[in-house]
Amino acid sequence: xxxxxxxxxxxxxVSARSAPNSVAGxxxxxxxxxxxxxxxxxxxxxxxQAIKAIAIARGYLxxxxxxxxxxxxxxxxxxxxxxxxAIRLIVQPR
Amino acid sequence: xxxxxxxxxxxxxVSARSAPNSVAGxxxxxxxxxxxxxxxxxxxxxxxQAIKAIAIARGYLxxxxxxxxxxxxxxxxxxxxxxxxAIRLIVQPR
Numbered sequence: 001x002x003x004x005x006x007x008x009x010x011x012x013x014v015s016a017r018s019a020p021n022s023v024a025g026x027x028x029x030x031x032x033x034x035x036x037x038x039x040x041x042x043x044x045x046x047x048x049q050a051i052k053a054i055a056i057a058r059g060y061l062x063x064x065x066x067x068x069x070x071x072x073x074x075x076x077x078x079x080x081x082x083x084x085x086a087i088r089l090i091v092q093p094r
Numbered sequence: 095x096x097x098x099x100x101x102x103x104x105x106x107x108v109s110a111r112s113a114p115n116s117v118a119g120x121x122x123x124x125x126x127x128x129x130x131x132x133x134x135x136x137x138x139x140x141x142x143q144a145i146k147a148i149a150i151a152r153g154y155l156x157x158x159x160x161x162x163x164x165x166x167x168x169x170x171x172x173x174x175x176x177x178x179x180a181i182r183l184i185v186q187p188r
Contacts, residue, residue, distance in 0.1 A: 047145055048138035051181055055166040069163040072149040087145055094163075
């Protein structure tokens, strides 16, 4: 996907209805493959599922010696033509 | 507070009504003084405010060269005699 030296990070979009265990599996998969992933959430319910998923993913990756941490940041996403503030959680091994 | 070699971490309890900017100021203060803080949230609204507060605190601490990260984990807290699952966010400089 990346070209001309541009680094593109995989983004997992989480909603309030996302199952934390499934998102955790996806986080663990991308971390193993790419070493880093961004988890994006819009709204309190989504942010809650995202943070739970990262806590669960820590357990999936710990046996492989991967101690993941997250860096929270804000971002903007457009949903149905409306600009909304997203929580971006950048997940990396420590 | 700590005795006999026991290390006690400061805990900030965040609710859905907490103002992220105020919590961010508290996080930055404890990080500067103690180097580490745990932010505890019960419920989606509280977890959302907690994560926003950490994102804001990153901006407060960055000029001092402190790049904070967070480690999400689960915990149990008793509220009105009922056991509830809390999200614990351990905040540390990278």
